Amino acid sequence: MTWDDATWILTSSFIIFTMQSGFGLLESGAVSHKNEVNIMVKNTMDVLFGGITYWLFGYGISFGEAPGSNPFMGVGYWAVDVPDAEMGVVYSSYIFQLSFATTATTIVSGAMAERTRLTAYILFSFLNTIVYSFPAHWIWGRNGFLNTLGAIDIAGSGVVHLCGAVTGLVAAILLKPRSGRYDDGPNELPLGNPTNAIVGMFMLWWGWLGFNCGSTFGISGGKWKLAAKSAATTINASIGGGIAAVIFSYIKNKRKYGVSDLVNGILGSLVSITASCAVVRPWEALVIGALGGVITIATVSLMDRIKIDDPVSTFAIHGSAAVWGLLAVGLFVEIDYLEDMTKGHAGLFKGGGMYLLGVQSLAVICIIVWSAALSVLMLYAIHKTIGLRMTPEEEMLGADLVEHNIGNWNDPVVFMRSISARPSFPSATRRSAVFPLPPEVSVVSLASALEREPKRDNDPREQAAITSK
Amino acid sequence: MTWDDATWILTSSFIIFTMQSGFGLLESGAVSHKNEVNIMVKNTMDVLFGGITYWLFGYGISFGEAPGSNPFMGVGYWAVDVPDAEMGVVYSSYIFQLSFATTATTIVSGAMAERTRLTAYILFSFLNTIVYSFPAHWIWGRNGFLNTLGAIDIAGSGVVHLCGAVTGLVAAILLKPRSGRYDDGPNELPLGNPTNAIVGMFMLWWGWLGFNCGSTFGISGGKWKLAAKSAATTINASIGGGIAAVIFSYIKNKRKYGVSDLVNGILGSLVSITASCAVVRPWEALVIGALGGVITIATVSLMDRIKIDDPVSTFAIHGSAAVWGLLAVGLFVEIDYLEDMTKGHAGLFKGGGMYLLGVQSLAVICIIVWSAALSVLMLYAIHKTIGLRMTPEEEMLGADLVEHNIGNWNDPVVFMRSISARPSFPSATRRSAVFPLPPEVSVVSLASALEREPKRDNDPREQAAITSK
Amino acid sequence: MTWDDATWILTSSFIIFTMQSGFGLLESGAVSHKNEVNIMVKNTMDVLFGGITYWLFGYGISFGEAPGSNPFMGVGYWAVDVPDAEMGVVYSSYIFQLSFATTATTIVSGAMAERTRLTAYILFSFLNTIVYSFPAHWIWGRNGFLNTLGAIDIAGSGVVHLCGAVTGLVAAILLKPRSGRYDDGPNELPLGNPTNAIVGMFMLWWGWLGFNCGSTFGISGGKWKLAAKSAATTINASIGGGIAAVIFSYIKNKRKYGVSDLVNGILGSLVSITASCAVVRPWEALVIGALGGVITIATVSLMDRIKIDDPVSTFAIHGSAAVWGLLAVGLFVEIDYLEDMTKGHAGLFKGGGMYLLGVQSLAVICIIVWSAALSVLMLYAIHKTIGLRMTPEEEMLGADLVEHNIGNWNDPVVFMRSISARPSFPSATRRSAVFPLPPEVSVVSLASALEREPKRDNDPREQAAITSK
Known part of the structure; x- marks a missing residue:
């Protein structure tokens, strides 16, 4: 790693941290006025308590390579602290990965909004970062078992978003809906502060460029070319998802333009391109994003119809769009000869056969099962001890x-x-x-x-x- | 182009995109409460529908160099998609130029605020990005006719701001004033949410550093020196414009400090330094900015006196200050020996005679005539088909x-x-x-x-x- | 200096300027509704009038090396304007230092909130930047006397924060409390807009990464390693401070989580790590930050108990946490062999004896005495001429x-x-x-x-x- 690479990683991290401001404003704008400060405090707690866990255990579980490290979990780097010779590489990597880890936990806060006790949330936030660190090892760790099989998740559709979304879904189901939420039927609730919600979406949108382009993990060699491509595909995907959402919303809402639909469509499309950003073409990104946007909006309606109350549409945006994004890898990617980001495999449409699609499906299943199982354990334990839900x-x-x-x-x-x-x-x-x-x-x-x-x-x-x- | 250059271009693009958040908050804070969400949705639509046009046609019209490309328009790069060998250069350039193109369209939304149907605006946004792409070719395209003549517009006072502002002016005239706007005379209306307007101004201010400094299009060779100089002149111009605005406003408002004047003065000064940022001295930037600020505030009053209702002062900020900025190039710039950004010419005050001033004036006229003519056509067509104004x-x-x-x-x-x-x-x-x-x-x-x-x-x-x- | 270094410095500057948006939102969210726009205007004035002073005199006083320059003040670079050969180095340094200088002045605005006349504040802002420029020379100037002694203040706990905070404290004492502030006792007042305050804190938090990591002043040689370490220690310190604040607040507020405490704890911890960011270990950063957070919250209570009315806790955050940060240098740092940022000295706990702790204490005293004395002079002169306080x-x-x-x-x-x-x-x-x-x-x-x-x-x-x- 050169200093040029480190600079790229650090600059990307700084941009990614601004996504915390974006999540905060988006969620605060989405909930009712009486909870708009509390949800921002929750996002702050994610950085604090998720951050301490990640420093103590998480980075080591994901990226430790000390003896004992295996395909299921890494070992080492506990309470990250390295000698001078390593500090450039390890600390820039640590700060980059930390920005991802706190994002994964923040995703969950939306699903738990308006009815979770803050003390319970803090404890949850502390524990949940550990849950996240395992799938990060499986796919991104040098000897992770999904990595070895060839699974591709460049900036974390699965590792970051799906992991957070599944936990959110479990929490939403366990917590039950907000009081009176479905008394008038499954209609969408209005946003508490739509202006803030859109500003939050904007911040996430631009922050996502750091998220996806930083995931080339440098700019030396051919990496800068892949970073540039990632920027183009990321924006193109959001254009596809946004336009699809506008059309879909206009029809669904009888010629009105729903703000939630617009926000959900754009964010869903960004989640769906996150797995494949550096290794698909711009027009493919447009298609992947458009489908990601539609899948997201459709999932929002579905969730309300089956009365799972997810106040800021966490699972729709970060869950179902992420599954699509991971599977799209198995369809669209072609072999990357610059930096071998595709690990030698191509997708179904590029002559790679079913292998990659199979591996991606396996990754989806592993992440869902792991996150769901651990979330149930954690949340049930919290419910039984200090209590999860407000009176x-x-x-x-x-x-x-x-x-x-x-x-x-x-x-x-x-x-x-x-x-x-x-x-x-x-x-x-x-x-x-x-x-x-x-x-x-x-x-x-x-x-x-x-x-x-x-x-x-x-x-x-x-x-x-x-x-x- | 090296990877260092590409990183600079990409990082600048990411910063420029944050200006969309700034525009959104500024415009949302300026209009009345009942339209504050709608104006942010308009800004989102600019990225979506302006973005798809730019990907399909705009980048090719501006920068295509395939056979058929000529001094009036470029040809090639339709639906931008290039092989691996070119992707570093083309995609980083594409994403940078896209951030400029969506800005140009967003500028217009302010002039149309509070009375334009959203469906009409979406169609307009789709078309307007094509209008923008031609002047970009004339001045920035390798064989553009104004480029060949030696016109200088480093970060787009003319290409981005004047182009958007003229379209905005045409739209404001065609749309007519908001109902009751001038019933009590031409007095300035209060800002709907001054706090948001100032936050928006802040975001634009810092984003402008990416806009102007990124326009060296790299950092290798002598470019990093010009980028550093651009940062200094950009900030100095805003200081000049802001201070001029404070003094002007204090006198005009009988010893009160108008928030609109402050915002307009700072933004107008930034527009006016955009054409010459890398090739003037810091004290000249202060002068250019101060005059830009005063011209902007004076234009705001003039517009209201002749009852052209431009709710967020689009034309004053991005139009008259841009004309001044383009002409200031013909007065102040000295020959750049580092990267030849002045194409061998110097301004009137630096012994270059009237030539450069003449070319800059020609650029002003070309941009105004082109934007005005095309805008009238587009907007009239929309008016006659799906209808432009709300009931x-x-x-x-x-x-x-x-x-x-x-x-x-x-x-x-x-x-x-x-x-x-x-x-x-x-x-x-x-x-x-x-x-x-x-x-x-x-x-x-x-x-x-x-x-x-x-x-x-x-x-x-x-x-x-x-x-x- | 290479172009890689310049890029790092410029990018950091752009990030640091976003802290102005953060300060604006934080202060605006903290004061009462009737003053929320005014405080943002004050922050704008800091950039304008602080900026012009810094361009004219400040940069020269801090970093001028022309004949006459001495350990107390620099000479040269008046109205910064350099020939092409120097412009890369000087302008990038100028813009970086300007972003620090305007921050130092902005810090003061909080202490003067809700009762200071704007005209008086503008004059103050113009003068105060000069006051700031001297300590910057002492510690950061090549021949500054504290620099020569070996004082370490990497990103300005003392130069930027303590300097601003002491001036703020003097202003708060001279201005007296807001009318009726302590009629009901010293209880904390509620935040006017807690959502904006938290968004502002977020912006400051991420901007601080540019502040601290940019202070390696480049990435070549071993600097990128120190920049990466700075990012890790900065975030770790904020985690320590935030967690300490949460625990402290929960106990103090009878099992409620105070938003002000959270914000103050995180910001205080960031101030306290600013002096030593590149040369302490991550776990030490956690400790320094935790103590910084607790010191900040305790100071807030103390200030209200002695009825010094500092509406946004300026002195607590930027003052007492900064003193701790400067002294912590004398305790924790070990010798930096990469870039000699520790000037050959180590702290008390690392076998360096009392020397460094003594020098750091001297720096604290010099900054406090200088800022206090000059502030009294300036503010008293303004009070006696155009008047400081509103009716x-x-x-x-x-x-x-x-x-x-x-x-x-x-x-x-x-x-x-x-x-x-x-x-x-x-x-x-x-x-x-x-x-x-x-x-x-x-x-x-x-x-x-x-x-x-x-x-x-x-x-x-x-x-x-x-x-x-």
């Missing part, structure tokens, strides 16, 4: 007030608005300004929810909420 | 509600505020909390504007609005 | 309305809210929706505060406000 009163008051003391008790207009779910659509089915109080919640219990902090953990309501909904 | 009811309700279903019908305070034009200034002439309803708008017609989506296209009101205002 | 009426109405004509006189709900201090906490002691009017303010005097602009400067109230509070 109905806490949910009604909102996490901003309950967790952070943010709110205004003295201005009745502001207060009533802040405890209403969110501004309603002008639709016949959602004319009520506030969600009706659930039967077990009274004004008295609401007020006491703010006072009884010291005994909060032992509250039987919290247990009831999660098991009875 | 009075739609305008009253706001594009956020009408185009995107964003709004709150259940909260009367929020609703009445959202359909009022915007928060009023504390001035004697603007004490009404909402604009009065125009005579042809009734509460009944307002309500029906939300229900009648299916027959919207044939509505005679839309035709009437644009022809009778 | 009570102006403060009540808010700087957005008084300085920028932003506000809404026609909507009584909005208006009453905008002149109330800020949304109150649900605490027993702060139930009033608005601060009570101070006795000397009447509705008549409030109204006249908006009309009497022409005679504002001679108003005896302004003098009274600052001397009698």
Whole structure:
């Protein structure tokens, strides 16, 4: 590795970290006003508690090559600290991989929004980064078993996005929907702050260029050519996904342009090109992105129809689009003669036969099974110990007030608005300004929810909420 | 081109793309609340539909060098896709130029704000990128006729900004002012969200460093020196423009500091240094920027006095400051011996005589005539087919509600505020909390504007609005 | 210097400038609504008026090496403008140092928020950049006396942060608290817009990577290794500070997670690692950051207890954490054999004895004494001439309305809210929706505060406000 390579990796990392700001604004803009600060705090916790785990264990599990390292997990680099001779290579790699790891955990926060206790989330964030580190080893580690088989996931459609999305899906199912979410049917809820959501999308969009182009892991040799190609395919995919989303949304919404559809379509297309960015052609990127966008929007509707409440469409964007992206590798890629990023294999449409498609399918299955199994274990353990879900009163008051003391008790207009779910659509089915109080919640219990902090953990309501909904 | 050059170009492109976030926030902060989401969606559409056009045709028209390429237009690179040997150079150039092209189209969105139908805008965005690609060829293409004559426009004061601004001016004139805009005279309207507008300005400011410094198109040889100089002149110009704006505004506004003036002055100064950034001295940049800032603010007042309604001062910032910037090249530049960016000519003040000033004036005229003529054609065609302007009811309700279903019908305070034009200034002439309803708008017609989506296209009101205002 | 080095410096500068957006959003989100635009304008003024000073005098004072240059101040580079042979090195250095200088001044704006006249602030901003330039020479100038002694402050814990913070502290003391600030005791005030504050923190966080990693001043030789290490230590320090803040806040706030604590802890930890980023180990960074975070939060409480009103915790974040950061150098650093960034010395824990700790302490003292003395002079001169503090009426109405004509006189709900201090906490002691009017303010005097602009400067109230509070 030369200093030119290191500079590219570091600069890309700095750009990738700005995606945390993007995720924060996107999620904050998507949820209701009473939770918009809390979700940004969650994203901060991901960097803090996910970061400490990654430094202590994660980087070593993914990229350690000390004795004992094997196809399933790496060994070494615990609490990353290396002598001067190695520090250029290891620290630039560490910081780059850390930016990926914290992204993977942040993805999950969206699916858990508006009903998860912050203390539980912090513990989850600490543990989840370890879960992420294993698939990173399988595909990116020198001796990872999927790597050896030839699996290709250049910037992490599978390792980062699918891993986070599956965990999010498990969490959304375990947590159950927000109170009253489906009382009026599966209609999409409005965004709490659409302007912030779009700014967040913009930040993610441009940050994604660092994500995908940085994954050539340098610029020396032929790498700069692959990085340039990655930029072109990444933007082209988003153009494909965005245009598909606009058309799809215009038809679905009776000639209105849904903002959520636009955002979901663009982000889904970016997820789907992430696996193959450096090794497909620009027109193929357009096709992969367009399909990725449509798959994402369709998954959003499907999830609401089966009443899995995923407030910022985590699984649709980062899950189903990622599966498509990993399989698209098995269809579209041609052999890369510059840097051998395709490990000698070509996709089905390029004369490579079924082998690569098979390996990619295996990668999909391994990631899904691993993430799902570990997530169930982790989340169930947290639920049984410190408790995962807020009480109905806490949910009604909102996490901003309950967790952070943010709110205004003295201005009745502001207060009533802040405890209403969110501004309603002008639709016949959602004319009520506030969600009706659930039967077990009274004004008295609401007020006491703010006072009884010291005994909060032992509250039987919290247990009831999660098991009875 | 080396990989060092390619890295510089790519990194600059990534920074330039963040200007889309900046434009979005600036425009969103400048318009009234009822349109703040719609304008950000417009900016997204520019990347999507402008991007697909640029990939298909635009890059080829600007930079194609296949047989048939001539001083008026390039030929080749349709649907950009090149073999491995060329991909480093072509894709990094493509992504850099794409970031410029989408910027040029985004500039126009401000002039059309608050009264343009989104479907019409999408079609416009698709077409307008082609209009942009021709002047880019004339000045930046190897055999472009203005290039051959020696015209200098380093980062696109003319190609990007003037081109976009003239189109914006044509659109503002054709669209006519927003309903009731000049009922109380030509006074400036307050910004809908000044905080967002300033954040947007900040993002544009720092993004401009990528814009201007990336335009050395590499760092090898003497290019890194010119890039460093560009950074210094760019910042110095903005300092000049900002300080001029502060002084000008303080006097004009009777010892208050107008936020719009500050934003417009800084952005105008950045536009004016864009043509000459690498080949003027820092103190000259200060002068060019200061004049650019003053010209911008003066143009804003002039436009309102002649009742051309340009909601975010597009023409003032990107048009008149750009003309000044292009002419300043003919005055200030000295011969560049490092990379020959001045093509052997010097400006009037550096002993080069009138030649360069003449060529720069010719460039100004060519760009204005071309952009104006094509814009009239395009916009008139759109007006006559699918219709350009919203109906009075739609305008009253706001594009956020009408185009995107964003709004709150259940909260009367929020609703009445959202359909009022915007928060009023504390001035004697603007004490009404909402604009009065125009005579042809009734509460009944307002309500029906939300229900009648299916027959919207044939509505005679839309035709009437644009022809009778 | 090679072009690779220049690129690194320029790219870092571009990233550092984005910190201005971060500071703007953080401060704007921290103050009350009626001042949220004004504080962003102040940050803009820092770039404009701080920038012009730095170009004219500052860069020369810090880095001039012409005859006459001495250990106390540099001489040369006035109104920076160099011939072609030097321009690559000087302009890239200039733009990098300018990004640091404007940051130092911006730091002060927070301490002066909500009660300083903008005209006074502009004059202050112009002068303050000169104050900053001297310590920069002492520590970073080739013949600076602290540099010669071996003081280490890699990215400016002392030069940038402590310098700004001490000036801020002096200003906060001279200005006195905001009207009514401590009427209900020293409790923390809520953030005006916590979402914006967190977005601002995010932007600062990622921008800090450019700040610290760019301070290797290149990538050639062993510099890229130190840059990579700096990225790792910077992020690790913030993880340490953030986690410490979360734990501290959770205990202090009776099991709620304070947003201010989180923001202050992370930013304080970043300040504390800035002095030593390239020459400590990742685990040491974690410790330095954790202590930096705790010191910051403790200082915030202390300041309010002694009734020094520093609205965005400037001194706590940039001052006390910076002192810790400078002293930590004297404890933790080991000799750097790659680029001699430690000037041959090691810290106390690495066998270097007390020498380095002594030099670092001397640096702390020199910076504090210099900044404090010059600040008192400057601010007192401004106070006695054009006046520093707003009148009570102006403060009540808010700087957005008084300085920028932003506000809404026609909507009584909005208006009453905008002149109330800020949304109150649900605490027993702060139930009033608005601060009570101070006795000397009447509705008549409030109204006249908006009309009497022409005679504002001679108003005896302004003098009274600052001397009698």
